[in-house]
Amino acid sequence: MSRVFAVVVAHPDDEAFSWAGTVALHADDSDFRFILIHATHGEAGDIRPGFAATPATLGRIRQAESEAAWQAVGRTPDRHEWLGYPDGSLAEVPAPELTGRIHEVLDAEKPDVVATFGPDGITGHPDHITVGACTDAAFAELAQAEGRGFKRLLHHVLPQSIFDRWQQQRRDLDLPVFDPTKMYHGRGVPDEQVHLIVDCRSVASRIVAGILQHQSQLHVMADQPVNEHRLARIVSWEWATIAWPPTTEMELPLTDVFEFL
Template identity: 50%
Template sequence: MTGPHVLALVVAHPDDDAYGLAGTVALHEDEPEFRFVLVHATDGGAGQIDPAYPPVSEPLGRIRRRETDAAWTAHGRPPDRHEWLDFEDGAVAQVPFEDLMQRIGTILSEERPDVVVTFGPDGLTGHPDHIAVGAATDTAFAQLCSDGGRGFRRLLHGGVRRSTWDLWNRARIRRGLPPWDEHRVYDLRPIPDEQIGVEVDVSGVAHRVVAGLLEHRTQRHVLSPGVPPDVDGDARWSRTVGSEMLAIAWPPRPPGAAVLGDVFEDLE
């Protein structure tokens, strides 16, 4: 692949960025013109803490910011630009939409990324913060991609195929965990198989994705419940993160189009 490859990921909370795109970042890291921009709407300060985590004496958001920095260091390819918007965790949906969209749009307009990745309308888990961030990013993208300037060639939403979701749910039941309910907020939600337009094989760098995930220690109970923190548990995690699935939100994807193997594929 030739030419600049600027990739922007816009998410709500620390650890939203730890999976789903980290493998793609690792695959492109050696390209001289690859640039990775990461935007967090909140610092996750209102989240819960893994019961196994030691007692804390400082705000959770401060810890989670450090965990995020440590995660990308462990991964091996920190963002070229990382912005914290400092909205209140759990209240992003209450932020005036125009304000949220403009904050995100300002960063995107400065960077002019080729590919933007965010949440789809379901927020992946139904989380209101996710849904608000995704909608604001989509609107900013739509405005910027029509101005005739460079970049803004593809908009992607993180997603999980229903068939994959069913497989993972059966595995949860076998491990004695409650199955996900796609109608319950915070549970992972699937999308129809045919909506996945990009699937990246990142199995060769999955160990680096796991290295980043392991740094989010306060959120271990959320990221991988029931997976023990040992070699076997890490191996199981590696299998789970070995493929990154995304829906193509723009440009429109023709029915029956082939699934792309990379976020930048066919953009040359």
């Protein structure tokens, strides 16, 4: 019996900072199956100055970057679905339609663990929030049915204490700080809401190798010029809230997405 992990996100680089470490940690497990769903091709993304792309070609380029990134991480998805909705407009897609598309893939794969965005979308991005809400809805429908899978629903988050530490480091380095009241800016959640802390230090170099494949978006993913050592420290941990099941009787925080399943 395989252990199936499904990640549902909006854009081709959303998972690069969230779940690449967990995938790398389980890359060589014979019973590990990895499912990845992208709601869009990311065609509305900001194009790095001097990069050979146009709005008409960016979606295809970002899809190829995503595929190259997972090769660099060392574990490509066993199933990779591109739903093809317009980037930046997921909130305009009827929720039952998007929920249904996600439901279809998850129902076929019966993942043990599903990971997506929480209500904050990490950066307040409407696409992140929308895909997270629709994934939650699909999971809730499927978790009610008898049978295998759907044991845990995770929301990727950033602990407030870590966010505050990073903000101070950015001030010390004379880098722009984030404004959590603004869209596209990072934000934290109270530390007591963090139920999963994954130590990714042993695979941090692989996570960074994957991030570096997103060349069209690297200027918005990392401070320029890219400091790979600092980037490795940033991606050395992954955090999540357990959205389901209730955590009242669990020993927290967990250290792996499959722990106690």
